[in-house]
Amino acid sequence: MQHQLKLKKPLAFFDLETTGINVQRDRIVEICIAKANIDGTVSVKTRRVNPGIPIPLESSLIHGIYDADVKDEPSFKQIAKSLAQFIEGCDLAGFNSNRFDVPMLVEEFLRNDVEFDMKNRRLIDAQRIFHLMEPRNLTAAYKFYCGKVLEGAHGAEADTLATLEVLNAQVQHYEGVTIKNDKGEEYEPVKNDMEALHEITSSKIVDFAQRLAYNKEGVEIINFGKHAGKPVAQVLKDEPSYYDWMMKGDFPLDTKRKLTEIKLRNFNNK
Template sequence: MVLNLKNPLSFFDLETTGTNITNDRIVEFSIIKMMVNGETITKTRKINPTIPIPLETSLIHGIYDEDVKDAPTFKSIAKELAKFLEGSDLAGFNILRFDVPILVEEFLRAGVDFEVTNRKLIDAQKIFHLMEKRNLSAAYKFYCNKELKDAHSAEADTKATLEVLESQVKKYEGQTVSDMRGNEIGVIKNDMAILHELTSSKMVDLAGRLILNDQGEEVFNFGKHKNRKISEVFKKEPSYYEWMMNGDFPLDTKRKLTEIKLRGFQR
């Protein structure tokens, strides 16, 4: 099917130094600009982010400091890129939550006016989630081929979840599971310890503010210290603990923080 376009449509994806829209930087962009006549123009370029790329991020996208040391900065190509995207609508996967905001931040830092309010923004992930529901009713239909009656009734939902899990184990037993980065993390087995490892093992607190990294170390999962070891943050910035304890965080999160802090004193 040929897309019906009234304006050029630029599909784009960004690789960055991390996931913090305010502090992280672009290290590579790729754009496929589809013209109204169906012609496509592809532009891909590595960018020197002017800040170090964390190793854990490089391991995901394969771009290291050495790869971008001689690349242009975003500021140096910002006007050229804005010109390339002039008059074009934007499309991508998960662009509304991440790619568009970080792209706009880069343009603002470069002092280049890049307005998105007059563009159409098309997010394929949103369409995916709208059309392929990921709620319990959809899971019950998919795995058990049944309609969930009395949805949101506690008993009906609980019974459906039991049947869904049974069907999932039956369907996937013996299959390898990979994370979002393509790394193999285990195999589905009819073993609750293994299912726990696959679904919950990285959690430190129930709110997901604190998690375990790939090395099994407790790290922050939000804010300015995202992906940094909690114990190291507390050593260098003790006031951060007080800020969180006085902040609007769940009691479970505060309890886990205190356990980590006390553990550091005992060493």
């Protein structure tokens, strides 16, 4: 493979598959690096990694890598130095890499005492360019779905009427169109039915600030801080003072209301 990028130093594109999305707790299970060299050539290295912790089923269903697939692979510690050497002097690139892949990779290097200097590296995230050049705002949606320029954007009436036109056009555009879910099963997400549209756009919301969330089993969990990922009811049971801390804290009233609902539901107003 060749590339036409104008480079002053190599640009290492990389992608990680991991046990999850928590930079502190989760670990890498696969890494691919495609190093775009100054001469136009590309060097590719792909390596599976034994994370040293179990891979949750929900993660395996996304990337297709299970515990058995990595049990005989080296740990990150064993490959860290050679990886760091391979991308020595490279800028880094990826898709959504600045928010996830770069922080995760840096954390793994630090965790294994491998010096990985970020000071002189440029970071290039193709997703940011995509979102910049192909905006996903109402004006762009109106142009895409309705084929018209939105006059008076950011005026309440113009935006409201445009949104009605956009949703109407989306339903016509996508009804009968199938996509695949995480398990590879085909389904039709968009139907001319408000219950179905609610299901794909809002059914996973616990509180609007997203301090609380649902896990894969549909159980409400804490979505921030030291208890991130733990069921709300379990946290309130193990640490009753946590409820008072949140109720007195700088959290939206909606979040406090939802927390109280969960508390009352699980502890019968005790």
